[in-house]
Amino acid sequence: xxxxxxxxxxxxxxxxxxxxxxxxTDSSSTYLYWYKQEPGAGLxxxxxxxxxxxxxxxxxLTVLLNKKDxxxxxxxxxxxxxxxxxxxxxxxxxxxxxxxxxxxxxLTVKP
Amino acid sequence: SQTIxxxxxxxxQPVGSPLSLECTxxxxxxxxxxxYRQAAGRGLQLLFYSVGIGQISSxxxxxxxxxxxxxxxxxxxxxxxxxxxxxxYLCAWSGDRxxxxxxxxxxxxxxxxx
Numbered sequence: 001x002x003x004x005x006x007x008x009x010x011x012x013x014x015x016x017x018x019x020x021x022x023x024x025t026d027s028s029s030t031y032l033y034w035y036k037q038e039p040g041a042g043l044x045x046x047x048x049x050x051x052x053x054x055x056x057x058x059x060x061l062t063v064l065l066n067k068k069d070x071x072x073x074x075x076x077x078x079x080x081x082x083x084x085x086x087x088x089x090x091x092x093x094x095x096x097x098x099x100x101x102x103x104x105x106x107l108t109v110k111p
Numbered sequence: 112s113q114t115i116x117x118x119x120x121x122x123x124q125p126v127g128s129p130l131s132l133e134c135t136x137x138x139x140x141x142x143x144x145x146x147y148r149q150a151a152g153r154g155l156q157l158l159f160y161s162v163g164i165g166q167i168s169s170x171x172x173x174x175x176x177x178x179x180x181x182x183x184x185x186x187x188x189x190x191x192x193x194x195x196x197x198x199x200y201l202c203a204w205s206g207d208r209x210x211x212x213x214x215x216x217x218x219x220x221x222x223x224x225x
Contacts, residue, residue: 031212042201042216043155088155092212098145098170099214103154 006089006102013110018076020105022089025070029091032065034074037086037104046074046087076107084109113138117202117217124224130175130189132220134202137183142204144185145214146177149199161185197224 003025012018024032030051035043049056049063049072056063062075072091076083086106092099117134124130136142146158157170159177167177174193178186185202202217 033213035216040219040221042218043203045213045215048213090214092214098157098160101155 004089004091004100004102006087006105008103009106009108011108011110012079014079014081016079018074018079018083018107018109020074020076020087020089020107022072022074022102023070024072024089024091024100026091026100027067027070031092031099032063032072033088033090033092033099034061034063034072035088035090035101037088039085043088079107079109081109081111083107113204113206113215115202115204115215115217117200117220119220120218121221122223124192124222126194126224127191130187130192130196130222132187132200132202132222134185134187134217135183136185136204139183139204139206141182142206144179144183145203145205146175146185146187147201147203147216149201149219151198155201159187192224194224197222 006022033048034046036046037043047058047061049065060077064073086104088104089102090099114137143162145160147155148158149155159167159169161167161179164179175189200220203214205212205214
């Protein structure tokens with residue numbers, strides 16, 4: 001079955017760049033997502049990328065997709081303390097009724 | 112624009128009592144609807160999903176059930192709660208391919224079974 005894996009923790013200094021990595025197993029994935037979850041809240045969609053794209057940039061966020069290696073990354077430039085949260089990677093293939101989520105990476109930003 | 116609401120936000124229930132969490136979606140038609148559970152602030156476990164009224168798929172055997180009495184209403188229930196049912200429950204919806212089949216989440220409901 002489908003599987004999505006992420007490292008559990010990442011710690012960076014304020015102002016540095018953060019890179020959160022994700023690997024997935026389903027080569028049929030057509031959509032890949034990044035969500036952010038702040039304490040006690042639901043998941044907020046940050047961005048998503050179609051599988052026919054290599055990169056997507058949205059302000060401080062850059063998503064890189066390597067389909068060959070089934071590797072997805074989220075880069076946050078100029079990381080701020082407000083970026084501290086859990087970040088979830090998720091994948092989905094066309095017409096599927098559900099997505100597969102990773103276990104989340106807890107990003108801690110130190111001042 | 113589309114919005115999703117779920118309630119209650121926080122719930123403390125004794126073991127053996129019933130449960131009802133409700134979720135409604137506004138601004139879209141015929142959404143896919145989902146219930147997830149998140150234990151200890153970690154990964155998401157898909158409990159149920161629905162592609163239409165009365166159509167419920169269960170992902171894991173458990174003490175819970177789901178119903179979809181209306182197109183944009185999804186209800187998570189239990190007749191008798193267990194301690195292990197404690198967790199953070201998230202309702203979600205997704206639309207069509209034009210929206211990237213993206214799943215959008217509600218704000219979650221904290222359930223503590225005591």
